[in-house]
Amino acid sequence: MGFYCEKPLSLCVRDGQAMVAAVRRHQRILQTGSMQRSNPLNQFVSETVLAGRIGTVQQVTAYIAPNNFFGPGPGWQPMPVPAGFDYPRWLGPAPDAPYHHDRCLYRFRFICDYSGGQITNFGAHSNDLAQWGLGADATGPVEIEPVRAEWPATGSLFNTALVSEFRCRYASGAVLTCKTTDREQGVGVRFAGSDGMIEAVGYPWTARSEPASLVTDKFPTGRFAIDETTAHVRNFLDCVKSRQEPAAPVEIGHRSATVCHLGNIALRLGRTIKWDPEHEDIVGDDEARGMLERPQSDFRF
Numbered sequence: 001m002g003f004y005c006e007k008p009l010s011l012c013v014r015d016g017q018a019m020v021a022a023v024r025r026h027q028r029i030l031q032t033g034s035m036q037r038s039n040p041l042n043q044f045v046s047e048t049v050l051a052g053r054i055g056t057v058q059q060v061t062a063y064i065a066p067n068n069f070f071g072p073g074p075g076w077q078p079m080p081v082p083a084g085f086d087y088p089r090w091l092g093p094a095p096d097a098p099y100h101h102d103r104c105l106y107r108f109r110f111i112c113d114y115s116g117g118q119i120t121n122f123g124a125h126s127n128d129l130a131q132w133g134l135g136a137d138a139t140g141p142v143e144i145e146p147v148r149a150e151w152p153a154t155g156s157l158f159n160t161a162l163v164s165e166f167r168c169r170y171a172s173g174a175v176l177t178c179k180t181t182d183r184e185q186g187v188g189v190r191f192a193g194s195d196g197m198i199e200a201v202g203y204p205w206t207a208r209s210e211p212a213s214l215v216t217d218k219f220p221t222g223r224f225a226i227d228e229t230t231a232h233v234r235n236f237l238d239c240v241k242s243r244q245e246p247a248a249p250v251e252i253g254h255r256s257a258t259v260c261h262l263g264n265i266a267l268r269l270g271r272t273i274k275w276d277p278e279h280e281d282i283v284g285d286d287e288a289r290g291m292l293e294r295p296q297s298d299f300r301f
């Protein structure tokens with residue numbers, strides 16, 4: 001049996017840890033929906049960095065898009081639940097909340113009861129690429145520093161950051177900056193090392209480098225035509241049959257989502273937090289540590 005779970009893999013760090021434990025305990029295959037891992041162009045970029053072809057990695061930038069939807073502001077009014085829609089079941093373990101159509105479908109991403117905004121939406125892709133290239137798939141940063149955040153007006157339906165930027169420092173000395181870009185489809189990563197630079201941005205995925213030959217010798221146009229979603233699902237189905245690890249197993253999805261969750265915690269608190277990637281815990285800050293999990297209501301099934 002296998003499971004395909006869309007990114008971000010979890011709502012909070014503790015849920016991700018529980019998912020990793022459950023998958024391994026029951027010996028299941030789980031593929032995280034980080035389909036950029038099944039794109040040969042992105043694989044090449046990560047392998048180039050890991051092979052030391054840009055020297056020692058110093059700065060990494062993970063790009064996330066600005067909000068692409070805006071909900072009602074302060075004073076918004078509940079709406080009648082549509083006929084045939086089991087709204088309590090849709091809420092699941094989330095807190096009780098009055099219905100509004102902007103609370104559901106794609107736009108749930110901008111309400112913190114259900115998501116982490118664009119940091120977990122696009123950041124689950126971009127920070128995943130950053131972790132991949134840093135060789136940090138099984139670990140993470142040691143410090144997360146908030147840089148800036150802009151929030152909706154108090155009382156708005158949407159309450160995740162409109163614009164955000166935070167820095168992650170790794171034990172290797174590399175610094176990852178996750179920041180909002182002005183591109184509507186902003187997603188991607190840029191690695192800057194002592195001997196060069198290489199980046200991959202979507203959509204469609206395009207790579208470039210300094211020196212340019214790093215990319216053009218392999219991909220003359222900087223692109224590779226592939227339906228990465230189909231390739232990713234194909235990889236998942238193949239692994240269900242073979243019992244091999246998929247391109248984005250549960251541990252990788254969890255670690256990449258953790259970077260996003262820690263960024264949100266630092267931004268909401270407005271202070272730097274220390275992270276122990278080995279024990280997966282926040283150090284020396286009980287308030288921040290408490291935000292590694294979310295209170296849950298009883299399932300309404």
